[in-house]
Amino acid sequence: MITKQIAMLTRIILSSLLFALLIPPVSVIANEKAADDLFKMSFEQLLETEVITASKIAQQLTDAPSAVTIVTSQDIEDYGYRTFAEILESMRGLYVSDDRAYAFLGGRGYGKPGDFTGRILLVIDGTQVNDNIYDSVFIDNAGPIDVALIDRIEYVSGPGTSVNTNNAFYGIINVYTKSGADFDSLQLSGDISSYSTKSGRGTYGKQLDGGQELLVSVSGLNSDGQSHYFQEIDDTSYNLDGQSNERLFAKLNWDKGLAEAIYRSRNKDIPTAPYGGDFGAPSNYTDTSFNFSAQQHFDLNQNLKLSLNAYYGYYNYEGLETFSSIPWLESSTGQWFGLNTHFFDSSFKFHKLVYGFEYRNDFEQKLTTPASLSNNDEQSVSAYLQDEYQFSDRITLSGGLRWSYNSDVGHSETSPRLAVIYSPFDRTQFKLSYSKAYRNANPFEKYYTDNDVLLDNLNLGSEEIEAFELVAEHRLLNNAHILSSFYQYKTKDFISSVDVGGGITQFQNTSGSTTQGIELEYERQWDTGLRLRTSYAFQHAMDANDNRQTNAPRHIGKMNVTTPVLNGNWHLGYELQAYSDRLTEHRTTIGSYSTSNLTLRSNRLLPNFSITMGIRNLFDRDYAHVAPPVNTYQIVIPQNRRNYFLQLVYDLK
């Protein structure tokens, strides 16, 4: 009874907070008065007065002719994002599914639970970091870097530009990190949140006397997690949701180059006992990776620039599960290095040429289980050419071609890309594009076997995607931006886990899927600092048999609002994400849901000190995600109810 009243009270408080969002902030009036006094202030005083940044809607850095979404470090602060998953989930048309082992990204026809986000390319400061066993992208607490180090993230939908490789099948996540001068001090951060979660970070950034910038960051997290009740088996798993991580990041950048090292390790207890393991018995997964890259740019002459990128990557996975009381320990290890050469050529008038070649050697791809061992290596070479031709004031034509040969695939593949960009007016742009890309089967899909229920498939070939997209963008004068996109993605020889009888599965090339969709987005920023981004996405995602795809909501709505409140001393950020129903792997339906997040932060309470408080799942919605097909005991995975965090950041200046 009392709980009910408290819940009611909570709701009233929260609704009034929301209502406060809808009326113009009080600070506006105060600011206008202040503005009149500006002409009486000395120039020195003006220089010392803070402004409310009616920041510009961020412009994309990638020249991809598709619909690009950008989240900046300001968004990360205002909405209190703490993982890649939270950042990506705020973006138009994207959604995250969490199976309590990993979080996976979904969007435009992809996002089968349990696919490790392997068809998305993750690029950090120009270097691809997907591992070479599962092609995975980690977006939860296993993510490669702390989000506090991110300057901006761009999400590019669709098969990657011709300068990108293999994993850029459905999209690319481009991460640009901050540099030493952005911190210019030692920064300490501590965070406590629900489910007995604590994390801490120390970051040192400095601009050196020679102009170089140095950044070093160390962080860690520890969480006890929750007990999970699964209604399908009417059973609860206790003390099997804990996790911990450690991350290290170091970056040195100079006038024309950079060197960067990224280390992370995450250990997660698994409460779901997938693959028919012993429910309630100890189970955990550990993912560790190290990435290093060095880049140098050269001006060969006035019109020709050369960029070299040498990279190395290491990935290790250790998994423990118990089957019929016998522990099953498996591991995989991958190592690779590569060299990427880009030439930027503007010798020809009206043409912007990019060409180059890449060599990559995946010299270790080891899979170890108690029943099997396989180790492979593969080498690939590719060459690419891309031209952006300014045909007239209003029309730009863009074409690209990538040729690649992979020793494991055994034959060459050619990916073309064509686009027309037409600007009938100064602030309006239409982009029509066609592209085709391949993804090679990864070692897990091709070579993994437990000699029991999962078979290898040495004949597994590459999969293919063809994409059409029409994007219309219009920038309004009042610092607003409207975007719409129509697209169709068609896949062929799609690599998918197939039941070959008797509960035994194998990865096979299946006939492919088709997805059509429409997306709309409106973004506006006001002079008062109020910022709004709202979007709607519709997708019609059908699988090879023309059945509706699993885990693909038809309608996705997003709204993000942030505003300074209380004289600009605090920032309030509110986000709403709504998803229509979706099919589970058992072809049952799980209902639509919406979640809200509220974040309040201030950096003006004490000098060099900032505080952020957040509530996730504000209205305490009870909702679930689709369980991966390998989960024997679950059809759906219940998600977190209302939870909280408090973060303190201090700059030792």
Next chain:
Amino acid sequence: MKYRVFFLSIWVLLSFVVGINPAFARPPVPEKSMKAAYLYNFLLFTAWPTSTIRKLNLCVYETNTIGQPLIDIQNRTIKETTIVIKLISDINSLAECQVVFLPDILTSQTILEITKSLEKHSVLTISDHPNATQSGVMISLFLDNNKLAFDIDYDAIKNEGIELSSKLLRLAKNVHAEENPK
């Protein structure tokens, strides 16, 4: 049990709000008002070769992105000189201005074209475009740590007969010059 955390955070929140010390908080002002105030100060601390002009034309090319705060400058005078705000969309008419503001929504190409055409016309060019300096703009405005800052391209100014007060050169974040002007 779980509401305890919630009420704790509400309590923490309230105590912070009530306890805010106004000394820390000189309220920040909207960016546009600040830009207008900067433009006014640039007029104050600049001398043009024809010192007898009674009217100072402050022109904006194509779109007034600063809005009302810029128009408000019109009501002010500097010594005997009246300030006139003009919105101009013909490049050839810009030479009649003493100051031209080039808003950031223009392309760098357009800005470059304008700064080229204004060479030797004693016109002070100011812009908040991110590539302003590379496009030959004399004073470029930008945000630095939530404060408005500016750079001066002294090389672009020195042959124009315009004189910037040493105060401006001192307050600029960066002064681009082949030799030290200070």
